[in-house]
Amino acid sequence: MSAVVEQVAVDLARQRQVVSAMRAFLPAGSILFDNEDVKPYECDGLTAYRQVPMVVVLPETEEQVCRILKTCHGLRVPVVARGAGTGLSGGALPLGNGVLLSLAKFMRILEVDNRARTARVQPGVRNLAISEAAAPHGLYYAPDPSSQLACSIGGNVAENSGGIHCLKYGLTVHNILKLRIATIEGEIVEIGSEALDAAGYDLLALMTGSEGLLGVTTEVTVKLLPKPEFAQVVMAAFDDIEKAGQAVANVIAAGIIPAGFEMMDQAATRAVEDFARAGYRTDVAAVLLCEADGTREEVADDSRRIQEVMEKSGAVQTEVSRDEAQRLRFWAGRKAAFPAAGAISPDYYCMDGTIPRKNIGEVLRRITKMETKYGLRCANVFHAGDGNMHPLILYDANQPGELARTEAFGSEILELCLEVGGTITGEHGVGVEKINSMCVQFKPAELETFHAVKRAFDEHGLLNPGKAVPTLHRCAEFGRMHVHAGQEKFPGLPRF
């Protein structure tokens, strides 16, 4: 990973220049540059990558954001925007020669319109806080990444975050109406509208998931949905992973779109049971959780049909949540999967590929082979409904070579995802983490198009440079590195 991020020492003269320019319109307390003050910003949720920023700014108003960007544009200083810093791909990793623009002070919910079912919020507002504000009206904001307690809506827009209910309710891109964006030139652009569409190109979609490379979000208008009247979870245990995979396809084939549909392999259920006591079988190959929501009548009907399909698909045990407490306990286990992995291993590395569901059996079998190859364990949790998998590679960063092996393991999983017709990232983003894998997923002309899109918004490449889209030069280098690693780095490793 050190190959990705080269530590940059702060240029003190440049730092003084930037700080003094910012002082013209920001209070002194909103500009940080002492090492101990900027240190907390050195990484986001992907802690393996760290870099102390040259300057951190904490604006409070949209006007300040515009002036910061304008200043950076004038001085040609790169800028990295940051929300809650929970991202898992290093998208908010600072630059040693750049400004880190924190939106932490943009915490206000500006308006909840219960008639139009929308909320207008500032980018630093936490995902869950929107649903909490909407709850008195029987409404909620649907995308629910597992970090929803902490992650901010601005970050959700930058990453196009999903969650466990995406198959039925969509991703961030399906659930926002309008954005206010500050361009690198410090201009405000309104994208989208209060209506269901807007004139011109779909810049709302382009902006969503653009990882902070095209503009800085200063306001988000989200759609709110009516809370389903009732929900129930069917838990099904399988002694064979392929049967579980087939059961997922069979539920879909029965014309059911579950509200949530999750799979965990044995390594994951064992970790979770020790950690959260959710009530999963740990002596089986896989556990499926399938949630139905809607009216009581509808849910009763769906749960019965789901249970039938699971049994016909060879489940060794099925159980329907009998009350809300049990439903929440079933989910608590799944939601605790990451911390549970943290409890059984000093470190873990979370992958995020998406595959066509039909390949789940094959992919999990080949990941098992890779565990032997790399000498590392891997627990698999999987958004089975939409094909998004999160293999958690367990490692110990203090053991020499384990991090490098983990990284190689991860890259091989991503290439496997591509081989079976999937993608390297379903919801966590490319950031710095998967930038080399982008060279495998896209050919040079496609990467060139991405760069052209970037230039359309940011001619000088000042917004979050070095993330999300690799340069062709980098890909050429990576190609060589790749072969090099195969030949020299792990000569003793068996090859399949």
Add this chain to the structure above:
Amino acid sequence: MQEIVDQLSRAIKEAAAHRRSLRIRGGGTKDFYGGIPQGSPLDVTGYRGIVAYEPTELVITARAGTPLAEVEAALREKGQMLAFEPPHFGDLPSPLTPLPPGAGEGNIVPAKPAMRMATLGGCIATGLSGPRRPYAGAARDFVLGVRILDGKGDDLKFGGQVMKNVAGYDVSRLVTGSLGTLGVLLEVSLKVLPLPASEQTLHLKYGEAEAITLMNKWAAQPLPVTATAYRDGNLGVRLSGARVAVDAAAKRIGGTAVEPAQAGRFWTGIREHADPFFSGSEPLWRLSVNSTTQPLGLPGSQLMEWGGALRWLKSTADARTIRDAAARSGGHATLFRGGDKSGGVFHPLAPALVKLHRNLKQAFDPAGILNPGRLYPDF
């Protein structure tokens, strides 16, 4: 099939070298929409056929020249649908509308050469969606991936065939609704959904303001509403889903039940603009607004859809009056059909947005040869 792609690519490269405009042609069913087509035709209808369809993956991939009806028929056979209900605006095979299972399925009549059939490419290039849009999502919400030829003739793929994919910018959705100005669509992958198990349409009598309030109230409750249309005191509401849920909701909403065949004809009439409201020679405006917008009170006659968020207006009022009303209501107005296009078809953009549009056009089509003027007159 690759030969066709190579031919198209060569044609684009040649046109770019000579800065000669190309007018991308599918079935020609939506020529009326947007700026007047100009340039020499680039026919893409030869590049047709379904590439992959696996019902349990909820994904279909088809070539852009594939008749939309062919895509829909393949889906219907497996009990699935394009949930955004795209309008064809061309000749339709019979039956006119996809019917829920058990509601009397008919056979698709094979396309006759004389028929003007909408293509999948045109459907995505215009990005238009039908009555189910506010409740299920728009065309762009179901696009998972595209393969395009850009203005340099380069063959490019974006997105993919999976539900969740955040690798690279979302070019697939950017080209959806871009009216061919950013590239020639070759293939499109779409998310599909199961056909509802049952449907029921209700007819209610309300004044316009009351109807707006009610439609917004229903949308704030967990009700299986999948279409709404209002005109002159008559409100139509379609419910879709599990029988039990539809029955329970019908009881709550009230009104009188519409007989299924008649309901099918009614919603097809709205979707395809075959309803008598859409006839006549007056300019047809499409006002996309905040769904809670009170009656607009503009001169002319109106049909409301999408829970209040879409207002079709047949009116000879001047463009400025209509566009101002739409803008005041948080949205935008399009001169959808007929009228004087010299003042532009789509809502004018703010200067900062114009710049971004021009830059993006330049990024995808540096020679400015693909469907020039179709979206905005200046590119």
